[in-house]
Amino acid sequence: MLHDAVDIAVGADELGVNNASFRVHHFAPQSAAPFPLLAAAAARTRRIEVGTGVIDMR
Numbered sequence: 001m002l003h004d005a006v007d008i009a010v011g012a013d014e015l016g017v018n019n020a021s022f023r024v025h026h027f028a029p030q031s032a033a034p035f036p037l038l039a040a041a042a043a044r045t046r047r048i049e050v051g052t053g054v055i056d057m058r
Helices: 001-015 034-044
Strands: 019-023 051-052
Touching: 001 019, 001 034, 019 034, 034 051
Parallel strands: 019 051
Antiparallel strands: none
């Protein structure tokens, strides 16, 4: 999952997309902390901004 997310961010960067937001999965062990994912995406991209996003389901 994490490798796929970084690959998608790389592809989006190559297409000229300006932002990649990743949602936080607090109760999923593979992605409970978003910052390592953000760091990996930032290290492999050149122009895209990376950050966390929230979808309010209320």
